[in-house]
Amino acid sequence: MTNLEQAVVVITGGARRVGLHCTRTLQRLGCQVHITYRSEHAEIDVLRAEGVVCHRVDFEDEDNFDAWLEYLRKEAPPLRALVHNASLWLPDSEPSTDFQTTIRRMNRIHCEAPYLMNMAAAERLRLGGNPLSDIVHITDYVIEKGSDHHIAYAASKAALDGMTRSFAKRFAPHIKVNSIAPSLLMFQADDDLEYRRKTLAKSALGVEPGPQVVVDALLFLLNNDYMTGRVIALDGGRNIR
């Protein structure tokens, strides 16, 4: 069992939903959690009061993101883990968006940004191992099946999945790199009943599990010193449906 007391963990998109649940759990376990968030909201002040270090980072704002990379390269403390949770579930046919913008945004958020953060944080992660350190990519079950309405999203998550194996090769033996690939975790507040029914029926277990299943998988990875380049599928049995 790894000792997470005072371990420094970075969680991107750590101020809402799944990321927030990961943030609160690791903070309670004695970690020093650093999060990135994009938009200001009341929860940020609450997290700061709880001792979470909150960095405002928009992956699509070049100067702001470059400053974040510089922080990871030169100022961050030794890191025990870097969790790539931040994401945007952009459909291909969003009325206000043309397809070129959609694919560019999806690749930026789910592929370019995690790639650049991994390279920037590598030295800090090597220093922060106890004995090993972790990078976790949160991808999506959809990379297995494809999607007809989130093609760019699925493609960019597939790229993130591929980088799991590549970075696992590059960073062994000091840094483990694994993916968590969920299907439905949490509905959006405005998802209607018909959509919820249809979505729940897609898996063998037929439930909306909530964020704890991701926390459980994350803690498993942090505590396992013999797994790298692999994927934990959290999909309620979508594959056997």
Ligand SMILES: NC(=O)C1=CN([C@@H]2O[C@H](COP(=O)(O)OP(=O)(O)OC[C@H]3O[C@@H](n4cnc5c(N)ncnc54)[C@H](OP(=O)(O)O)[C@@H]3O)[C@@H](O)[C@H]2O)C=CC1
């Ligand atoms: N929810 C689900 O059912 C499923 C989720 N997943 C994956 O699990 C992870 C967590 O899901 P969920 O909690 O729903 O994620 P959300 O859709 O709630 O997004 C997580 C965070 O990403 C941040 N983010 C979005 N765009 C940017 C950007 N350009 N720069 C920096 N941060 C950004 C958002 O910040 P802000 O709020 O400030 O804009 C948000 O807090 C994601 O990787 C998701 O793809 C996979 C399958 C199912």
Ligand SMILES: Nc1nc2c(c(=O)[nH]1)N=C([C@H](O)[C@@H](O)CO)CN2
């Ligand atoms: N960044 C996000 N990615 C995904 C979300 C989300 O809310 N934010 N939601 C889903 C769906 O739950 C899908 O798995 C089932 O309809 C997928 N990705």
